[in-house]
Amino acid sequence: MSVLQQYRSDAGQFRTSVDSDREFARLIESAEELSYDPDQEIDWDAPLDDTKYGLNPQWSTLYGTHLWDRMVESQRIALTRHEVGSIMSTGIWFETMLQHMILRAQYSADYGDSAFRFSLIEIADECRHSLMFSKTCSKMGVPHYRPLRAFHELGRAFKTLSSPEMSFGAILVAEEILDIMQRDWMRGDDVLEEVRTTSKIHVLEEARHMKYARLEIIERMKSIGAARRNTSATVIAVVASVIVESLVNHEVYTNVGLDKTESVKAKRANTHHQDLMRMSCVHLMDFLSEAGLLNRPAMSLYRASHML
Ligand SMILES: [Fe+2]
Ligand SMILES: [Fe+2]
DSSP states (O other), X not given: OOHHHXXXXXXXXXXXXXXXXXXXXXXXXXXXXXXOOHHHHOOTTSOOOTTOBSSOGGGSTTTTSHHHHHSOHHHHHHHHHXXXXXXXXXXXXXXXXXXXXXXXXXXXXXXXXXXXXXXHHHHHHHHHHHHHHHXXXXXXXXXXXXXXXXXXXXXXXXXHHOOHHHHHHHHHHHHHHHHHHHHHXXXXXXXXXXXXXXXXXXXXHHHHHHHHHHHHHHHHHTTOOHXXXXXXXXXXXXXXXXXXXXXXXXXXXXXXXXXXXXXXXHHHTOHHXXXXXXXXXXXXXXXXXXXXXXXXXXXXXXXXXXXX
């Protein structure tokens, strides 16, 4: 079956599921009750608090290393602002891919279908998210970091060619990773107000996106065979590795006056950060396993990225 036929048949099968329809109606209600306008929630013109971190220090890639101990407080603050800026820019990169993938998956959908309507709500949410991340980076005065050129091009191919379960698998992985970090950032007393608020908005609105991605994965997995399931599991794990590797651009170290080679070495050996990542991905791994998307090659890739 060609990818095009698969999309058509998937859309058809999906529409017949009454339970799914009810779930989507609930997601639409949640969006009507709980949606934020970042421009109302954040004062973009207020001065930045010099004493606050960009993210909880415990989430810094260098926290707990000898380099962190050597840094003065102002350098630690600067590093966490560049790190959170890089993560937000990676978020924008992924949200642009996500919007493209969702539109592709819904191209043949019934325009009166609740799944179709919810997908449009999700795209509207992601537009607001990318805008608020972009404005927060500008306000913090950090660069709008980009992923490595090779990853950027891989992303272009993936968003254009991925099957529906690959798309929603990758979407779920990206959303889950960000969700756990942002739950800490939104509660951090020593974190910039702008980051706390954008994190709160993102966590609350992404809860419905993750539900949507899980529903889509469960539905789409019903109609695929073992060979395709294995390919999709591996591809999703490759995308997850690329996302994790891209979160903190290595230029952040140079930009706060650290030696890049020494910093990257310290980051790669930072067991504290690796433990945090593993703990954050427990529920995600459980779900992927239940969905049949955790085969041997995928597990090796997740282990190498410290997600398992
Ligand atoms: Fe988002
Ligand atoms: Fe999302």
